[in-house]
Amino acid sequence: MLKMFIIGPAFPLRGGPAQFNENLCAELVKAGHDAQIISYSLQYPNFLFPGSSQFEKSGQAPAGIKIHTLINTVNPLNWIKVARFIRKEKPDFILFRYWLPFFGPCLGTIGKLVRSKTKVLALTDNIIPHEKRTGDKAFTNYFVRNCDGFIAMSKTVLNDISKFSSTTNKAYSPHPMYETYGAAVSKQEARKKLGLVEQDKIVLFFGLIRHYKGLDVLMEAMADARIKNNNIKLLIAGEFYEDKQPYLDIIEKNGLKNHIILHDKFIANEDVRFYFCASDLVAQTYRNATNSGVTMVGYYYSKPMLVTNVGGLAEIVPDNKCGYVVPLEVERISDKILDYFENNREAEFTAHVVSEKKKYEWQEFINTLLNLYNKC
Known part of the structure; x- marks a missing residue:
């Protein structure tokens, strides 16, 4: 049995990444592992979020998995606190969910602080963002150099990793199916x-x-x-x-x-x-x-x-x-x-x-x- 933390959004945060992380955690638990999620107390500042809400307005927390709502993406003191929590828990590895350079400073710092004690992996939805902003390359560079290995769900992203790292510790596996939305109806x-x-x-x-x-x-x-x-x-x-x-x-x-x-x-x-x-x-x-x-x-x-x-x-x-x-x-x-x-x-x-x-x-x-x- 391995112990791991998935680091990314989860309930009560809404959206596809949160659903994916909850699915993955549940499947790892089902396979006999000690899998838990560390989610965000503040994912995006409101002025950076274009939607109506970052939170689920319906539904209940998923059963059978443990979610720690800890990370504030804009507070460096919080990043140190989260790293201490991870080191205390002694997981075999952590898995960052990375899709936007905005997360680079936060997740890169957490990775840097825990890397001597645990392996740091990254599930990279995107390495190069769909919509480019100032600082993207620097933030992603910082994040990548504080990870030990990468998994990508498209071959395009797998190739993009090579623009930031020469590591051979990378793998491709297609996006699995979401299974949390209920059975089909006619x-x-x-x-x-x-x-x-x-x-x-x-x-x-x-x-x-x-x-x-x-x-x-x-x-x-x-x-x-x-x-x-x-x-x-x-x-x-x-x-x-x-x-x-x-x-x-x-x-x-x-x-x-x-x-x-x-x-x-x-x-x-x-x-x-x-x-x-x-x-x-x-x-x-x-x-x-x-x-x-x-x-x-x-x-x-x-x-x-x-x-x-x-x-x-x-x-x-x-x-x-x-x-x-x-x-x-x-x-x-x-x-x-x-x-x-x-x-x-x-x-x-x-x-x-x-x-x-x-x-x-x-x-x-x-x-x-x-x-x-x-x-x-």
Whole structure:
């Protein structure tokens, strides 16, 4: 049995990273290890957070795992206190969750202070951020040099690590499926729950809305006359993390009011399954990406997907089997959406998804993580 701390967001903080960390901790405990989470008392200062809230407004703390809410990301004295707590607990290793250079000074310092007593690993969602800011490179450099090994969930990120470190202590393992949003329900039940028309053909865009996710391109693709004439609708489910008006302008300009269903809010955990189960096709028309939890929720609910040929998305959605891999071009996106519905691809693609998703079970990720620990 090994003892480890996962260091990253967890309940009551909301969002994909928190859900992932709780899943990972639960799976490690199930495998017989002493796994716990050290989360944030302050993750982002409010002026750096574009959403409505950083916290879950519904649900309960996950059962069977221990969460320590300790880290203040902007208080260096707190970082020293957290490092003392870790040294006292004597874990075999800690696993930092790293996706933004903002965390570099905090996590890098904690790593530096505990490294003589425990191995320091990092699960790197991103090494190079989607949206660049002053200080990114310096912060990430500081973080990386205070880690012993790295695990990445896309080959793009694995390669990016080499821009900051020559270490061979790195490993790739695909993003496992989220399993915390509840069992699938029928399409009919899901649409009734969300107030959607049972007969509509629905493409789902799910998640927080930022420029790099290319929702504007997908909306322009929905303006194609062929799509409008086939009664295909786009369901947008997520909170805007930037100005909403440009998206409303696209709707107005292209006469899309009756073709786009806008649920612009943070989707509570207990409602996630209804959005995926209500959809026919999940679309991720990202401008850039490394990996995506949305793809793994799609796999869990056996949904075919349309993704753009960027970063890690194309690595995990086999083209013309589990969906489509397309360039970020409006007409090509329109063509594939139309092909999906006109040629009744749902049953064929869904069968491939059901087969393919076996690769993304948690045990594979845990094996890779523990092998990395043994190598460091």
